[in-house]
Amino acid sequence: MDEALRTSPRATPWRLWLSGGWLTLFFGVALLAPWIAPHDPLYQDLFLQRLPPFWIDGAETGHPLGTDSLGRDVASRLMHGASVAATVALIAGLATCLLGSVLGLLAGFYRGWVDQVISRIVDIWMSFPPVLFAILLVAVIGTGLTSVIVAIIVIDWTRFTRVVRAETMAQARMDYTEAAHVAGMSRFATLMREILPNVAPVILSVLTLQMGIAIVVEAILSFVNLSVSTDDPTWGGMIAEGRVSIHQAWWVLIFPMIALFLTVLSFTQFGDALRNRFDPVLR
Amino acid sequence: MSALVDIRDLVVSYPDMARKPLLGAAPRNTVLHGITLAVGRGQIIGIVGESGSGKSTLGRAILRLIEPDQGQIVFDGTDITHLDDRALRALRPRFQMIFQDPMSSLNPRQTLHRLIATPLAIRGDTQAMDKAANALDRVGLPSRFLARYPHELSGGQRQRVGIARAIVQSPDFIVADEIASGLDVSSQAVVLTLLQDIVRETGTTLAFISHDLSVVRRLCDSVVVMAGGKIVEAARTTTLFNTPQSGYTRKLLEAIPLPEPDQVW
Numbered sequence A: 001m002d003e004a005l006r007t008s009p010r011a012t013p014w015r016l017w018l019s020g021g022w023l024t025l026f027f028g029v030a031l032l033a034p035w036i037a038p039h040d041p042l043y044q045d046l047f048l049q050r051l052p053p054f055w056i057d058g059a060e061t062g063h064p065l066g067t068d069s070l071g072r073d074v075a076s077r078l079m080h081g082a083s084v085a086a087t088v089a090l091i092a093g094l095a096t097c098l099l100g101s102v103l104g105l106l107a108g109f110y111r112g113w114v115d116q117v118i119s120r121i122v123d124i125w126m127s128f129p130p131v132l133f134a135i136l137l138v139a140v141i142g143t144g145l146t147s148v149i150v151a152i153i154v155i156d157w158t159r160f161t162r163v164v165r166a167e168t169m170a171q172a173r174m175d176y177t178e179a180a181h182v183a184g185m186s187r188f189a190t191l192m193r194e195i196l197p198n199v200a201p202v203i204l205s206v207l208t209l210q211m212g213i214a215i216v217v218e219a220i221l222s223f224v225n226l227s228v229s230t231d232d233p234t235w236g237g238m239i240a241e242g243r244v245s246i247h248q249a250w251w252v253l254i255f256p257m258i259a260l261f262l263t264v265l266s267f268t269q270f271g272d273a274l275r276n277r278f279d280p281v282l283r
Numbered sequence B: 001m002s003a004l005v006d007i008r009d010l011v012v013s014y015p016d017m018a019r020k021p022l023l024g025a026a027p028r029n030t031v032l033h034g035i036t037l038a039v040g041r042g043q044i045i046g047i048v049g050e051s052g053s054g055k056s057t058l059g060r061a062i063l064r065l066i067e068p069d070q071g072q073i074v075f076d077g078t079d080i081t082h083l084d085d086r087a088l089r090a091l092r093p094r095f096q097m098i099f100q101d102p103m104s105s106l107n108p109r110q111t112l113h114r115l116i117a118t119p120l121a122i123r124g125d126t127q128a129m130d131k132a133a134n135a136l137d138r139v140g141l142p143s144r145f146l147a148r149y150p151h152e153l154s155g156g157q158r159q160r161v162g163i164a165r166a167i168v169q170s171p172d173f174i175v176a177d178e179i180a181s182g183l184d185v186s187s188q189a190v191v192l193t194l195l196q197d198i199v200r201e202t203g204t205t206l207a208f209i210s211h212d213l214s215v216v217r218r219l220c221d222s223v224v225v226m227a228g229g230k231i232v233e234a235a236r237t238t239t240l241f242n243t244p245q246s247g248y249t250r251k252l253l254e255a256i257p258l259p260e261p262d263q264v265w
């Protein structure tokens, strides 16, 4: 098992509640953004440019987190940006997990030529610098949310394959695999019913890590203008715009960065905390 | 009556990965050099020998967990040496194994109930759960343990679960490989007495692999002494201990301080 994926032994319930609470808020806002956002995120009001957040003099009550240099409401843009981030985290995270884990399980369990083929492809894949690869890929297949998701899947499946393969091999060496054989279980059933549940905690850890990474990758691509169209609000796009006016309106940059940081952190913390809470072996 | 397990001229080898050339197959090290052995029904046969002599390899080859290079394994009149996977799976409930390390041989993420019922459930036995509960009872563990996970048990209790999992299928033949070596002396006594009782009561044939000669002397009807992948001597237990024939056996007996033969465990 990768050392980084090992969970800390002391399970702290507040970790589960804090990270779970933030993620609930994140997904809730992402889902309900069109209804709960106070303003149209694209509406520009040139009379209300660079309004500060509510606790600073000069704030307007209708814009709790202020406005950007085009007079668009930061809170509303943040909420709509959460929708994009949540979509990427869920779809790219799960699809990457599925593809990478299946290959890792097959390679680690069946070994032989299956493993040879999969492992060589992983080696070759990993020799590309990932962000450059992503930028190149999106440049080729075109921008847009679908492209971003495809790019993340194509680049990141190896993360799962490597870890899952190693863990599957370790589990397959345990005597319980042979005991399943003695009990008359078929090879495939042994993989699915005996080994997979023991690899699952590791998959969960990497999955939550991957969801965070997917959000960061989307933000990076938005930052360099290769994600969804510039009209649609994204956290990465907001950070890019905020960078330009950092001296006049720092809040345009700071709020999406805080949201990004808390969400990515919550994903990994939630994965670990979930394991600590529900894994019978760690509990 | 014919023997339950009849092994003829069994040769087993392992690939030597350290000497594997870049391309092509690894050369093989032969670790069993022509083993011939018959185990009578209801017998407890001890397999002893120093570490690396091939005891575990023999036990696993008998159960077709390793493919032999040569020779024949006949189980209850059926030659199982070349049976395919499917035919072998149908026979599996009849020959079982208890492993040395229950921490590794019991799936850590399954409850005892599921662990013991699995071999039955695979074959669609609708009473698998009830039978599992009975088996747990038979090995002397309370039924409230059914919901526990292996790491919540002591070493001795864990090994009793290993026994329960083997006997739940009412096998004709069990291979027990060093099942007490990881336990302290008092748990050893409990586990071995339990296994002996069950095996005698059900008439199950047992191959008991051990390097503890004093245990073998009390438990087994006959003993096979192995060295370097060959059988050096095979005899009834009393004969072997009183009048060992080979020099190797004599050395083995001298090296181990034996307690009084009639001492209970």
Ligand SMILES: Nc1ncnc2c1ncn2[C@@H]1O[C@H](COP(=O)(O)OP(=O)(O)OP(=O)(O)O)[C@@H](O)[C@H]1O
Binding pocket: B014, B015, B031, B049, B050, B051, B052, B053, B054, B055, B056, B057, B058, B211
């Ligand atoms: N999977 C394997 N691959 C290669 N060689 C092996 C393998 N398993 C066992 N061997 C070798 O086969 C020989 C016999 O091993 P085996 O495990 O049968 O001995 P044993 O009598 O059970 O020893 P012990 O009392 O230590 O358990 C040893 O020399 C060992 O190194």
Ligand SMILES: [Mg+2]
Binding pocket: B055, B056, B057, B177, B178
């Ligand atoms: Mg051994």
